[in-house]
Amino acid sequence: MFQQDINEVSSFLFLSSVEVGKHLYWKIGSYNIHGQVFIVSWIVLFILIMLSFAGTRNLQRIPGKFQNFMEFILEFLQDIAKNQIGEHEYRFWLPYIATIFLFILGSNWAGALIPWKLINLSEGELAAPTNDINTTVALSLLTSLAYFYAGLNKNGIGYFLRYIEPTPVLLPINVLEDFTKPLSLSFRLFGNILADELVVSVFTLLVPILIPLPVMILGLFASSIQALIFSTLSAAYIGEALEGHGDH
Numbered sequence: 001m002f003q004q005d006i007n008e009v010s011s012f013l014f015l016s017s018v019e020v021g022k023h024l025y026w027k028i029g030s031y032n033i034h035g036q037v038f039i040v041s042w043i044v045l046f047i048l049i050m051l052s053f054a055g056t057r058n059l060q061r062i063p064g065k066f067q068n069f070m071e072f073i074l075e076f077l078q079d080i081a082k083n084q085i086g087e088h089e090y091r092f093w094l095p096y097i098a099t100i101f102l103f104i105l106g107s108n109w110a111g112a113l114i115p116w117k118l119i120n121l122s123e124g125e126l127a128a129p130t131n132d133i134n135t136t137v138a139l140s141l142l143t144s145l146a147y148f149y150a151g152l153n154k155n156g157i158g159y160f161l162r163y164i165e166p167t168p169v170l171l172p173i174n175v176l177e178d179f180t181k182p183l184s185l186s187f188r189l190f191g192n193i194l195a196d197e198l199v200v201s202v203f204t205l206l207v208p209i210l211i212p213l214p215v216m217i218l219g220l221f222a223s224s225i226q227a228l229i230f231s232t233l234s235a236a237y238i239g240e241a242l243e244g245h246g247d248h
Contacts, residue, residue, distance in 0.1 A: 034132055034134060037129045037132045037135055039126060040107070040110055040126055040127065040128065040129050041129045043110065045103070048106055054066070055067060055069075055070035056070070077094065080097060080101070080231055081093055081094045081098075081235050083235075084236045084238070084239045085239040085242065086239060093150070093238055096146060096234075097231050097234060097238075098231075100139065100142075100143070100231050101231035104130060104227040104230055104231070105223070107129045107130045108128055108193055108224070108226060109224075110128055110129075111127050111128020111129075111131060111193065111223075112128070112197075112200070112216060112219045112220050112223055113220070128193055130189055130193045130226075131190065131194040132190070133186065133190045136185070136186040136187070136189045136190040139185070139186070139230070140181075140183070140185040141182055143181075143233075143238075144178070144237075146237075146238055147237040147238045147241040150238045150242050151241035154241075154242055162174065163175060181237060185230060188226070189226055189230055192222060192226050196219040196222055197219075199219075200219055203215050
């Protein structure tokens with residue numbers, strides 16, 4: 001019995017090390033990149049492009065079910081951008097917010113629905129791109145660049161006056177806030193997706209028949225919420241930058 005417990009613990013530790021530490025590296029010049037992230041990302045992007053093409057290539061005045069679904073997704077994304085950025089500014093930023101939401105949602109669902117473990121790689125394993133900290137940090141930095149561009153494009157150098165408002169005493173805190181925004185975005189998404197995949201993997205290891213199914217369904221819901229949170233916060237940061245000093 002004691003030996004069986006040791007074997008179960010060893011299996012759990014092995015599973016965890018595979019999920020967190022092992023990667024398929026591609027060497028490009030002097031850089032090592034995570035190949036499994038690129039593979040799954042390309043698959044997700046290909047599916048999104050094909051769905052977009054299929055949903056827009058034959059638009060009808062009286063839409064069918066698939067066109068209705070695509071229009072619902074578009075209206076949903078428009079509402080996110082409009083509510084956070086504003087009626088007059090949101091259209092320019094809608095492609096970015098929509099792309100962020102759909103890529104994160106597709107990546108999260110790819111990790112939750114597709115049995116990547118059945119595909120053997122020379123090292124590491126395929127998984128959701130968003131369970132790699134490099135992916136979530138890159139997405140967060142894109143959002144940081146986006147809201148800096150939004151603020152500077154609208155308010156010019158006057159955008160930086162926001163750092164000393166309402167009083168110059170708050171300058172360090174306001175500067176620190178711009179560093180914590182991408183950190184919180186990236187680690188929230190990374191932590192939630194990685195934890196979800198680990199929980200499903202452990203349940204599958206311990207009770208491989210029925211118990212993991214409710215956990216997987218809960219994971220799909222949590223994955224959708226994470227995509228919504230990331231895109232909504234990105235839109236809110238852009239909207240905040242557009243308000244800027246020029247509106248005071």
